[in-house]
Structures are given as structure tokens and as C-alpha cells.
Amino acid sequence: MVTTAREPDTVRAILEQVVDPEIPVLTIGDMGILRDVTVADDGMVRVVVTPTYSGCPAMDLIRDEIVDALAAAGIDRVTVDMVFSPPWTTEWMSDRAKEKLRAFGIAPPGSTAGADPVLCPRCASASTRTVSEFGSTACKALMVCEHCGEPFDRFKEI
Amino acid sequence: MDTITTSRPLATYLIRHGDDNLVLAQRLAEYISWAPELEEDLAIANIALDHLGVAHHLLAYAASVEGDGRDADALAFLRSEREFTNLLLVERPNDDFAVIMVRQFLFDAYQVPLWEALAGSADTTLAGIAAKAVKEARYHLRHSRNWVVTLGDGTEESHRRTQHAFDELWRFTGEMFVGDALDTDMAAAGIGVDPASLEAPWRRTVLEAIADATLSEPEDTTVRVGGRSGFHTEALGHMLGEMQWLQRAYPGLEW
Structure with a gap:
């Protein structure tokens, strides 16, 4: 070549x-x-x-x-x-990327500044709770939806 | 007593902090599959991985600063116990879950102000590694603090064991804030931080959690030091035996 x-x-x-x-x-x-x-x-x-x-x-x-x-x-x-500097932040993730994450079943990261409610990626309910801050990979937390009962991953804001 | 150092102060400084993270990562990895619940197993694996990542970046950078052919793997797997310069606290064995979580908490409470300070290092590579590590350290601290409070303010048995863990580990905490000539030089050059300056924020974090956990501050004891000069407790040699045997037995093996 x-x-x-x-x-x-x-x-x-x-x-x-x-x-x-x-x-x-x-x-x-x-x-x-x-x-x-x-x-x-x-x-x-x-x-x-x-x-x-x-x-x-x-x-x-x-x-x-x-x-x-x-x-x-x-x-x-x-x-x-x-390179390490500036350190990676979920703020660099595009809106398109966040929508793709949601469609894939992973709650996308919210703003690093505020406490956005975490919506269930399946039924969009805001009635969700954290099961563990640490999930299947370093970047995800384990959540469960109180409305539809489904467990799901959340991409952590960092 | 001579300190075992490489020829370059920056490399030595990076290796110290790399060793802290490497040794703690190995200790946590030893515990994987033994945690009291599945979620905690995942948490410990994740935290171990974060520490391992920080160790890898620091040791790889140290190796490039040395420039004499060693890489991060050589530093991790081919140095002897006397060449490791980690704090004694992180090598303490996994006696029980309370010890593991209190050890983690005492170290996290130190790492957060350490990385905050080093994120402003005049060395831009170190500053970048620190700026990333501090975000992870805050997660770790939140997790270990939660456990300390849950266990301390839990059952009679969990309270007793958590208090015991603090009492046992307390003598290894003073070492985090004892600087030597290298620390002074690195701080003067704007690259490092004076470890003594980290004690006040550490104490604040620790004493608040101890109070929330209904525990008592341990009595001051003789401070155990030596890790930074390669003088370790018996526990480290056994740990390295396990960690290093594959590369020692089959040098250069990859999988």
C-alpha cells in the first residue's frame, strides 16, 4: 500500500x-x-x-x-x-452522541454543574434511583427505574 | 539510611505516587469476588482499575523521564520490595471489609487534596494526570465515606470492627504528611506539593466522617514511616510475590 x-x-x-x-x-x-x-x-x-x-x-x-x-x-x-490535559469531560459529548446513548439503553450524562434528574432510557420516567455508583465499566453507574422496574446503566457526569 | 532513588528527582517523585496507586490497586484486586454484595464487587473492581490507571500513567511518565530503557511494566513487575516507595498505609492487608474501607477512606481523603494541588503543577504532564485523577478520587471518597458512616453507625459488630480498623490503621496515616528533601525540592520547583499542607484538609474530612459514623478519633500513636525510603511492613513482600511471580518466572510474557 x-x-x-x-x-x-x-x-x-x-x-x-x-x-x-x-x-x-x-x-x-x-x-x-x-x-x-x-x-x-x-x-x-x-x-x-x-x-x-x-x-x-x-x-x-x-x-x-x-x-x-x-x-x-x-x-x-x-x-x-x-494527552491528559485538559482532562476529558462528559461536556465534550455531543447531543447527537447523548441521544444515541439513550436509544442504546444508557442514560446519558447530564451537566457536570447541576443535578439533572436521571430519566429512565426506556420509559423516560424521572422516578429512578442509584443502585451503585459503580457499574459495568468505569464510566457508568447502575440505576433502576421505579416506574417500569428496569435496571439500566447511567453514564456518569465527570 | 540511604534512600533508594533513581538518578532523576522527578522520576523518583512520580514513582512514589505511582507506587501508592499500584499497591492499592493490587490490594483491591485481591479482594475482587469476596465483597459482601455484587455491586460492591463491581465498585471495588472499578476503583482498583482507576488506581491502576493512575499508576500506569505515572510510572510510564517516570520511565520516559528516566530514559534508560525501563517501561511502566518493568517498574511495576521487576523492582524489589526495597525499591518500592509507596506509603505503608496502602500495603496493609485486607483483614476484613472494615479495614479495606477505612484504608480506602483514609487514602482517598489524602488523594483529593493531593491531586487538587498537583493539578496546578508546573510539570504539565503531571498536572494533566492529576486533573484527571482528582475527578476519580472524589468518587472514591464519596463511596468509602458512605461505607465508613454506614458501618460505623450500623450494628454493634460493624461499629466495633470499624473503630478497630481506624485504631489499627491510624499509626500509618502520619506518613502521608511527612516530607523529605525531595518533597521540599519538588514543592520549591512548583512541580510537587509540601505534604504537610495536605494534613489540615485531610483531618477535616476524616474527623467529620468519624463524627457522622458515631466513631471516636483514635488516640495519637507513634507515627510509622519508611515507605518512601523503601522500608516496608512485612505485608508488602508477600503481596509483591503474588503480583510479580509471572513476570519473574516468565520474563517478558504477554497475553
């Missing part, structure tokens, strides 16, 4: 295929994990990502998938750098 210099937007479009392995309805762009894409004059592509939680085990896989997705498009000179 031949490496060709690409525009950052082209590279970004390719990276739209890369999804969060824990929440496959969201791309890394939706999540706000993808921070920057630059293409140097010599064609070297630099992708900058930031972790959601310090111990997120998906980060290594995401890094591999970025490299694989670009390689499949003929771009094989790639570095993936991880």
Missing part, C-alpha cells in the same frame, strides 16, 4: 468508523476522545486522543483500531499520542 498525504478532514472522516469498544454506538469523535488530527508536510499523520477514565482498558484497543482503520485506507505512517 502506498502512503499518501491526506487532509486532516479526510483522516477524521476515516476515524468516524472507529467506535468505542465498550459502547459501540458511539464513535471516538462522539465521545470527545479524539482531540486532534494533524498531517505533516511529509504525510505523517498524528492522531491525538485523551482517555476517559485513567484506567479505561479500552484505550489500548482504541489506539489499535485507529491504526488499523487508517491502514485500511492506505495511511500507514501514523502516530497516536495520548
Whole structure:
């Protein structure tokens, strides 16, 4: 395969295929994990990502998938750098992403500033309670709906 | 007594805080599947993972600062007990659930002001790691504090055990606030924080929770120190034996 210099937007479009392995309805762009894409004059592509939680085990896989997705498009000179600052926040998640989360059955994060009521992603009832602050992944809490009785995950505001 | 250090003060400083998180992560991981309820098992696994992530970032950065070919895995799996510079508190064994939660609480109450201070570090990488870690530490503190109050203000037996946990662990808490020359240098350079400055916020958090939990503040005892210079309690060696044996027996093994 031949490496060709690409525009950052082209590279970004390719990276739209890369999804969060824990929440496959969201791309890394939706999540706000993808921070920057630059293409140097010599064609070297630099992708900058930031972790959601310090111990997120998906980060290594995401890094591999970025490299694989670009390689499949003929771009094989790639570095993936991880930056910590500024720290990732759920405020970077787009409204489109939050709606996709809800449709997937995960209550999306509210504002980090206020105490938004958590609505059940199935029946939209506000009558919900926290079962545990820690759920199936670092970013989620375990909730239950008092109205429809269904348990569900909530993406925690951070 | 000589402190075992690498040649670079920043690396040594990063490794200290990395070791605190690595050792506590391993202690919590040992407990997974033993928690009193499924939700707590998940919580402990999540908290362990957060600590492990912080440890990984700090040790990887320390390794790059050292620049002599060691990576985060080498630092975690190929150093001996005398080369670990974690606080004694985090290596204390999982005697019972009260000890685990009180240990966590005492450490969380320290980590929150620590990361808040280090988020303003002149070293931007350390500041970034700290700014992320502080968000997680606040979650951890809320969780461990809830348990301390629930257990302390619970049954006669849970109250007794929680008080016992505080009494047993109290002598290991003073070490968090004892600085040495490296701490002074790092604070002077704007990279680190003077550990003594963390004691007041820590005490406030701890004493409030002790009161809410209907417990008594433990009596002051001789402060046990040594972790930062590699002098540990017997518990650490056993823990590292378990944690490191695979890499020791099969160097470089991956899965």
C-alpha cells in the first residue's frame, strides 16, 4: 500500500468508523476522545486522543483500531499520542452522541454543574434511583427505574 | 539510611505516587469476588482499575523521564520490595471489609487534596494526570465515606470492627504528611506539593466522617514511616510475590 498525504478532514472522516469498544454506538469523535488530527508536510499523520477514565482498558484497543482503520485506507505512517490535559469531560459529548446513548439503553450524562434528574432510557420516567455508583465499566453507574422496574446503566457526569 | 532513588528527582517523585496507586490497586484486586454484595464487587473492581490507571500513567511518565530503557511494566513487575516507595498505609492487608474501607477512606481523603494541588503543577504532564485523577478520587471518597458512616453507625459488630480498623490503621496515616528533601525540592520547583499542607484538609474530612459514623478519633500513636525510603511492613513482600511471580518466572510474557 502506498502512503499518501491526506487532509486532516479526510483522516477524521476515516476515524468516524472507529467506535468505542465498550459502547459501540458511539464513535471516538462522539465521545470527545479524539482531540486532534494533524498531517505533516511529509504525510505523517498524528492522531491525538485523551482517555476517559485513567484506567479505561479500552484505550489500548482504541489506539489499535485507529491504526488499523487508517491502514485500511492506505495511511500507514501514523502516530497516536495520548494527552491528559485538559482532562476529558462528559461536556465534550455531543447531543447527537447523548441521544444515541439513550436509544442504546444508557442514560446519558447530564451537566457536570447541576443535578439533572436521571430519566429512565426506556420509559423516560424521572422516578429512578442509584443502585451503585459503580457499574459495568468505569464510566457508568447502575440505576433502576421505579416506574417500569428496569435496571439500566447511567453514564456518569465527570 | 540511604534512600533508594533513581538518578532523576522527578522520576523518583512520580514513582512514589505511582507506587501508592499500584499497591492499592493490587490490594483491591485481591479482594475482587469476596465483597459482601455484587455491586460492591463491581465498585471495588472499578476503583482498583482507576488506581491502576493512575499508576500506569505515572510510572510510564517516570520511565520516559528516566530514559534508560525501563517501561511502566518493568517498574511495576521487576523492582524489589526495597525499591518500592509507596506509603505503608496502602500495603496493609485486607483483614476484613472494615479495614479495606477505612484504608480506602483514609487514602482517598489524602488523594483529593493531593491531586487538587498537583493539578496546578508546573510539570504539565503531571498536572494533566492529576486533573484527571482528582475527578476519580472524589468518587472514591464519596463511596468509602458512605461505607465508613454506614458501618460505623450500623450494628454493634460493624461499629466495633470499624473503630478497630481506624485504631489499627491510624499509626500509618502520619506518613502521608511527612516530607523529605525531595518533597521540599519538588514543592520549591512548583512541580510537587509540601505534604504537610495536605494534613489540615485531610483531618477535616476524616474527623467529620468519624463524627457522622458515631466513631471516636483514635488516640495519637507513634507515627510509622519508611515507605518512601523503601522500608516496608512485612505485608508488602508477600503481596509483591503474588503480583510479580509471572513476570519473574516468565520474563517478558504477554497475553
